[in-house]
Amino acid sequence: MNAQATDAHHDSDHDHHGPAPGLMRWVTTTNHKDIGTLYLWFSLIMFFIGGLMALVIRSELFQPGLQLVDPHFFNQMTTMHALVMIFGVVMPAFVGLANWMLPMMIGAPDMALPRMNNWSFWILPFGFAMMLSTLLMEGGGPAAGWTLYPPLSLQTGDAFPFLIFSIHLLGVSSIMGAINIVATIMNLRAPGMTFMKMPLFVWTWFITAYLLIAVMPVLAGAVTMLLTDKFFGTSFFDAAGGGDPVMFQHIFWFFGHPEVYILILPSFGLVSEIIPTFSRKRLFGYSSMVYATASIAFLSFIVWAHHMFTVGMPLAGEIFFMFTTMLIAVPTGVKVFNWVSTMWRGAMTFETPMLFALGFVVMFTIGGFSGLMLAMTPIDFQYHDTYFVVAHFHYVLVPGAIYGIIGGVYYWLPKWTGNMYSESLGKMHFWLSTIFVNVLFFPMHFVGLAGMPRRIPDYSVQFADFNQIATIGAFGFGFSQILLLVLVVKCIRGGEKATDQVWEGAEGLEWTVSSPAPYHTFSPQPVIK
Amino acid sequence: MNKIQRVMGILFGGALWTATGPAWAEWELNLTEGVTEISREVFDMHMTVMWICFWIGVIVFGAMAISIVKHRKSKGVTPATFHESTFAEILWTIIPFVILISMAFPAAKMLIKMEDTSDAEITIKVTGHQWKWEYEYLDSGVKFISSLHADSREAATPGSGIDPTTVDNYLLEVDNPVVLPTGKKVRFLLTSSDVIHAWWIPAFAIKKDAIPGFINEMWTVVDEEGTYRGQCAELCGRQHGFMPIVVEARSEAEYDEWVTAQLAAAEVAASSADREWAMDELMERGEKVYGTYCAACHQANGNGIAGVFPALNGSPMVLEDIEGHINIILNGKPGTAMQAFAAQLNDADIAAVVTYERNAWENETGEIIQPATVKSMRIQ
Numbered sequence: 001m002n003a004q005a006t007d008a009h010h011d012s013d014h015d016h017h018g019p020a021p022g023l024m025r026w027v028t029t030t031n032h033k034d035i036g037t038l039y040l041w042f043s044l045i046m047f048f049i050g051g052l053m054a055l056v057i058r059s060e061l062f063q064p065g066l067q068l069v070d071p072h073f074f075n076q077m078t079t080m081h082a083l084v085m086i087f088g089v090v091m092p093a094f095v096g097l098a099n100w101m102l103p104m105m106i107g108a109p110d111m112a113l114p115r116m117n118n119w120s121f122w123i124l125p126f127g128f129a130m131m132l133s134t135l136l137m138e139g140g141g142p143a144a145g146w147t148l149y150p151p152l153s154l155q156t157g158d159a160f161p162f163l164i165f166s167i168h169l170l171g172v173s174s175i176m177g178a179i180n181i182v183a184t185i186m187n188l189r190a191p192g193m194t195f196m197k198m199p200l201f202v203w204t205w206f207i208t209a210y211l212l213i214a215v216m217p218v219l220a221g222a223v224t225m226l227l228t229d230k231f232f233g234t235s236f237f238d239a240a241g242g243g244d245p246v247m248f249q250h251i252f253w254f255f256g257h258p259e260v261y262i263l264i265l266p267s268f269g270l271v272s273e274i275i276p277t278f279s280r281k282r283l284f285g286y287s288s289m290v291y292a293t294a295s296i297a298f299l300s301f302i303v304w305a306h307h308m309f310t311v312g313m314p315l316a317g318e319i320f321f322m323f324t325t326m327l328i329a330v331p332t333g334v335k336v337f338n339w340v341s342t343m344w345r346g347a348m349t350f351e352t353p354m355l356f357a358l359g360f361v362v363m364f365t366i367g368g369f370s371g372l373m374l375a376m377t378p379i380d381f382q383y384h385d386t387y388f389v390v391a392h393f394h395y396v397l398v399p400g401a402i403y404g405i406i407g408g409v410y411y412w413l414p415k416w417t418g419n420m421y422s423e424s425l426g427k428m429h430f431w432l433s434t435i436f437v438n439v440l441f442f443p444m445h446f447v448g449l450a451g452m453p454r455r456i457p458d459y460s461v462q463f464a465d466f467n468q469i470a471t472i473g474a475f476g477f478g479f480s481q482i483l484l485l486v487l488v489v490k491c492i493r494g495g496e497k498a499t500d501q502v503w504e505g506a507e508g509l510e511w512t513v514s515s516p517a518p519y520h521t522f523s524p525q526p527v528i529k
Numbered sequence: 530m531n532k533i534q535r536v537m538g539i540l541f542g543g544a545l546w547t548a549t550g551p552a553w554a555e556w557e558l559n560l561t562e563g564v565t566e567i568s569r570e571v572f573d574m575h576m577t578v579m580w581i582c583f584w585i586g587v588i589v590f591g592a593m594a595i596s597i598v599k600h601r602k603s604k605g606v607t608p609a610t611f612h613e614s615t616f617a618e619i620l621w622t623i624i625p626f627v628i629l630i631s632m633a634f635p636a637a638k639m640l641i642k643m644e645d646t647s648d649a650e651i652t653i654k655v656t657g658h659q660w661k662w663e664y665e666y667l668d669s670g671v672k673f674i675s676s677l678h679a680d681s682r683e684a685a686t687p688g689s690g691i692d693p694t695t696v697d698n699y700l701l702e703v704d705n706p707v708v709l710p711t712g713k714k715v716r717f718l719l720t721s722s723d724v725i726h727a728w729w730i731p732a733f734a735i736k737k738d739a740i741p742g743f744i745n746e747m748w749t750v751v752d753e754e755g756t757y758r759g760q761c762a763e764l765c766g767r768q769h770g771f772m773p774i775v776v777e778a779r780s781e782a783e784y785d786e787w788v789t790a791q792l793a794a795a796e797v798a799a800s801s802a803d804r805e806w807a808m809d810e811l812m813e814r815g816e817k818v819y820g821t822y823c824a825a826c827h828q829a830n831g832n833g834i835a836g837v838f839p840a841l842n843g844s845p846m847v848l849e850d851i852e853g854h855i856n857i858i859l860n861g862k863p864g865t866a867m868q869a870f871a872a873q874l875n876d877a878d879i880a881a882v883v884t885y886e887r888n889a890w891e892n893e894t895g896e897i898i899q900p901a902t903v904k905s906m907r908i909q
């Protein structure tokens with residue numbers, strides 16, 4: 001993007017262009033930057049909550065035998081950990097980054113639907129308060145895994161209707177967020193900002209938003225059917241009444257597989273912003289990156305049953321879903337090759353955002369390899385529902401999605417706060433996280449292959465060594481994240497002043513406004529030549 | 530900065546090497562080769578795919594490493610300006626595509642073979658229950674329940690003070706293993722009485738869900754005699770981690786002997802329902818049945834878990850309503866975790882567990898329930 005922005009006139013001619021004073025600023029705000037900040041803090045807090053749950057899980061698994069928690073509570077922890085991490089950490093973080101950056105990247109003054117924006121954020125704390133409160137109810141919280149398969153999920157106690165309602169709330173919030181993003185990108189691009197000039201983060205979010213709008217209602221439908229099965233005498237999923245428990249799995253994964261791409265596509269976009277900047281070279285194959293993202297999104301709708309190879313599908317179904325799933329590796333490979341080609345013969349430097357982006361490329365690819373192995377039905381029968389799967393999805397989610405997010409935060413933090421963060425703390429955060437994340441998740445491949453099922457609170461003694469290593473990694477990784485908190489707080493409080501450009505190789509509209517970015521940017525809009 | 534590459538390279542390469550090399554065999558890093566033709570083919574395909582991934586990794590991460598080492602600003606390089614190449618894009622679309630096709634076809638062929646359940650010589654119906662397995666040999670009529678071995682169960686009770694490493698096959702041992710003859714095609718019919726479970730023996734490379742209301746099929750032919758262990762592989766509630774599967778593969782002669790012995794034992798059990806039982810006898814048997822079938826939910830102390838599993842200690846039904854008590858055990862309560870035990874427990878077992886529940890803990894009713902009473906309620 002060689003866009004030249006005519007810097008926004010901050011001396012606008014109306015009065016209320018600064019934030020409202022006091023706490024009400026955050027409650028009533030319709031400013032995309034404030035709402036972005038709210039989303040990001042919310043996500044960080046939930047990251048620590050979900051992380052604590054993971055540490056409960058890992059502590060129980062430190063050695064064979066039941067030491068700390070009841071198996072029923074253990075199941076509540078795995079279920080809640082996943083729901084918190086997916087709906088409370090990764091998705092809100094992406095929406096937060098989108099809120100902050102999309103308008104600034106496409107030269108828009110704000111999001112298209114600012115009041116809805118406020119609402120879609122403020123639903124979240126209520127939704128999660130309700131979901132977390134189920135842990136205190138009679139019979140405990142949901143314990144059937146985040147996939148909520150019936151009939152097991154129908155055995156949930158008092159928590160059940162609250163769980164369903166909170167999922168509805170999170171779904172409403174996501175759909176509103178997604179509609180807002182689509183509306184903003186469609187309508188508020190600056191003159192000259194054609195689709196094929198949009199930065200990749202904008203593109204990946206644009207596509208993600210359509211995925212969200214398409215599949216969140218499917219999840220809502222599935223959980224509503226659970227609700228009526230439990231309380232209103234329907235039997236959608238009860239064979240005794242003519243229903244089919246496997247039908248739930250089909251519906252769930254028709255949501256669930258696009259959902260996993262919702263959790264990764266925006267990170268693809270983030271990495272595609274960061275790598276060119278620190279390689280001082282334009283992104284290689286911009287248009288093929290856009291097409292690859294679109295093909296991944298399309299394919300993500302026709303692969304869902306790869307999560308269900310053991311349910312006893314017809315042979316033709318198994319073969320179909322194996323082929324389509326393997327096909328997804330092609331556009332994903334194209335992305336990785338393009339990132340590597342972007343680095344090739346660039347002039348690289350290794351500031352913290354770049355470290356996280358490089359970590360992303362390597363470790364996401366490792367997760368992709370195990371994904372390819374899982375795609376092959378005959379051998380998936382061995383891997384399915386073992387720790388090999390846990391290793392796989394954590395490689396794509398933690399050093400994948402989460403690394404993309406953290407990289408993005410470091411990348412734009414100077415633009416948000418006006419101060420440079422501490423590079424040495426950032427590097428320390430990266431190296432500790434990267435060492436521990438591998439100590440944590442790599443051994444899970446081994447115990448999975450050796451036959452340890454997932455979602456179990458206790459295991460046979462031959463799995464003990466690697467579980468111990470993984471638990472050590474978990475505590476290391478968890479504590480390393482405190483560095484992130486310290487660093488962000490320090491950066492907000494002060495530090496070396498950031499320039500507008502911030503990074504030598506950075507290009508794009510967001511770097512043309514001052515640091516910190518003024519409360520209102522781009523009114524009037526810049527013209528892109 | 531080549532540090533990152535080196536660290537990752539060592540981690541990934543080293544891990545793959547150890548996973549494939551024999552050096553660490555005792556650490557159990559890799560998939561088992563197993564003891565069936567299918568499991569060996571699965572293992573080979575697993576290794577092939579892993580090596581393909583490994584070499585792609587070497588190329589991709591290698592290219593990254595070279596850039597990171599050579600194309601860094603601190604070396605004073607000026608960045609190139611190229612940023613697209615249609616040729617390259619087509620190339621790295623087509624090459625992976627071809628590699629994938631070459632993997633997909635053998636996989637599809639293998640899948641066709643794995644799903645062919647025809648011409649089985651023995652058929653076993655496997656029913657999952659929370660949290661045990663029921664086996665019924667449809668040809669010979671042998672039928673039994675298999676649940677976690679008492680030693681493991683005891684050691685896995687919080688506060689037991691028993692070190693799991695001192696228990697033989699901790700969590701992988703059952704009271705009644707499945708027995709199969711070697712060299713014969715065995716077909717499994719899988720279903721469930723409550724929630725979804727999954728039956729998995731890694732050494733046979735077979736795993737399939739047991740789904741209430743539906744029947745799934747799979748098959749195996751075991752080549753080598755031995756004992757093979759697996760676990761339930763679908764989250765099925767509180768004790769999901771505690772419902773292992775043990776298969777003993779024996780020679781055909783030994784298998785036949787086992788079948789005969791099982792049938793004889795079943796006859797003895799059936800006749801025991803017709804006589805009068807003494808209190809001590811019932812209490813002793815009842816405690817066992819309770820420990821194996823009921824304690825997982827209602828707890829050994831009879832106090833249940835508030836809000837999930839009701840207490841039987843002091844329960845009005847247990848204290849007063851004999852018919853209701855027997856009835857709920859025979860027929861369960863639809864829509865709750867309390868399942869029907871009519872098919873799993875014989876009259877003596879049910880009489881014993883009812884007597885036990887009515888006299889254990891603080892429930893000192895002094896009542897004795899005879900198997901004949903249970904039998905008469907079954908007929909209704």
Ligand code: HEM
Binds near residue numbers: 401402440
């Ligand atoms: C602090 C880092 C983390 C640790 C130590 C950790 C650990 C674990 C463990 C031990 C399990 C349970 C496996 C089982 O018993 O089956 C689990 C499950 C899961 N985790 Fe994480 N995790 C971490 C971060 C994340 C993140 C960031 C995400 C998502 C973005 C995530 C998503 C999931 C999901 C989807 C499951 C599956 C839950 C289920 O079986 O229903 N985890 N995690």
Ligand SMILES: [Cu+2]
Binds near residue numbers: 256304
């Ligand atoms: Cu999927």
Ligand SMILES: [Cu+2]
Binds near residue numbers: 725726763764769772
């Ligand atoms: Cu299970």
